[in-house]
Amino acid sequence: xxxxxxxxxxxxxxxxxxxxxxxxxxxxxxxxxxxxxxxxxxxxxxxxxxxxxxxxxxxxxxxxxxxxxxxxxxxxxxxxxxxxxxxxxxxxxxxxxxxxxxxxxxxxxxxxxxxxxxxxxxxxxxxxxxxxxxxxxxxxxxxxxxxxxxxxxxxxxxxxxxxxxxxxxxxxxxxxxxxxxxxxxxxxxxx
Ligand SMILES: C[S@@+](CC[C@H](N)C(=O)[O-])C[C@H]1O[C@@H](n2cnc3c(N)ncnc32)[C@H](O)[C@@H]1O
Numbered sequence: 001x002x003x004x005x006x007x008x009x010x011x012x013x014x015x016x017x018x019x020x021x022x023x024x025x026x027x028x029x030x031x032x033x034x035x036x037x038x039x040x041x042x043x044x045x046x047x048x049x050x051x052x053x054x055x056x057x058x059x060x061x062x063x064x065x066x067x068x069x070x071x072x073x074x075x076x077x078x079x080x081x082x083x084x085x086x087x088x089x090x091x092x093x094x095x096x097x098x099x100x101x102x103x104x105x106x107x108x109x110x111x112x113x114x115x116x117x118x119x120x121x122x123x124x125x126x127x128x129x130x131x132x133x134x135x136x137x138x139x140x141x142x143x144x145x146x147x148x149x150x151x152x153x154x155x156x157x158x159x160x161x162x163x164x165x166x167x168x169x170x171x172x173x174x175x176x177x178x179x180x181x182x183x184x185x186x187x188x189x190x191x
Contacts, residue, residue, distance in 0.1 A: 006160035006172060015045045016097050017166065018121045022176040023049060023093075025157070026117050030092025033111065036079065036099035040066040046095070047071030054091075079104060086111045093117040100138050109152035112179040118154060119176050120145055124161060126171035145175040155180055 009017025019042050026032060026046075034043040034055045039062055043055035047069055055066055056075045063074040077085065080101050090113035100122050112118060125141060128134035146159045154177035164172045 006162045006164050006174065009164075009166060009174075014041050016042065016121055018160075018174045018176075019095055019097060019119055020045070022117065022119045022157070023051075025176070025178075026051060026093040027115065030116075032093040032095060033086070033091045035094065035096045035104070035108070037066070038062055038098070040069070040072070042095050042097060043072050044069055046093075051093070091116060093119065095119045097121045098123070100140060105148050106152065109148075109154065109179070112154075114179055115181040116179045117157075117176065118149070118178075121172060121174045124171045124173040126163075130168075130170045139171075140173045145173050149175060149177040153180065154178060 009021055023046060029050055029052070032046050032051045032053045034040070034046070034053055037043050037055040037057050040055050043053045043066060047053045051071065053072045054075060055063065055072050056077050056079065057063055058076065058078045060076045063076055066072055067074040075085070084107045086107070089111060091111055092113055093116055094108050094112060096108070098121070108118065123133055123139050125136070125139045127139055133139060142161060146156065149156050157176040157178060158174070160172070160174040162171065164170055
């Protein structure tokens with residue numbers, strides 16, 4: 001199989017290089033939703049950068065220490081079995097890494113405020129040759145996040161899809177996309 005090598009984004013102190021690269025495009029002091037946050041490596045980094053982070057995971061043990069971190073609100077939630085609680089909430093950014101539950105994708109897009117940033121990085125098909133995850137349910141199809149972003153009306157800032165040597169040999173897909181800002185018809189300018 002011919003491999004497309006994606007960009008090198010070495011992790012920065014355990015943080016995904018992709019997240020580190022695009023975090024600066026989030027509005028200063030904005031609200032960030034870290035979905036399936038795990039140990040909270042990204043929630044912590046984003047809070048340290050001055051963002052107000054809501055960190056969500058089904059595993060309560062991940063959240064205990066995180067809940068004591070200034071700037072982080074934790075929520076123990078089964079994203080696949082419980083109701084989506086952000087029906088009426090908008091975030092300035094949503095970060096998802098190493099997690100995929102396809103039914104959430106439209107909900108994620110809907111929870112982005114105008115001008116908000118979606119930073120997504122997870123595994124794609126072909127990763128089964130390198131290790132876990134290997135189940136098709138957890139692996140993106142080629143171009144899947146790009147197609148999702150277009151369908152959701154997001155503006156794609158960057159997209160990568162293929163073999164990555166960092167943080168370990170794997171098949172990854174990475175997206176950074178922005179919800180279009182509102183156009184004010186009265187003033188004819190972007191807000
Ligand atoms: C591979 S870890 C990734 C953690 C983090 N995003 C990171 O990259 O460091 C996947 C995370 O998804 C969480 N997870 C799995 N199923 C979930 C569900 N149904 N609802 C919420 N979180 C879930 C797990 O508890 C785990 O923390």
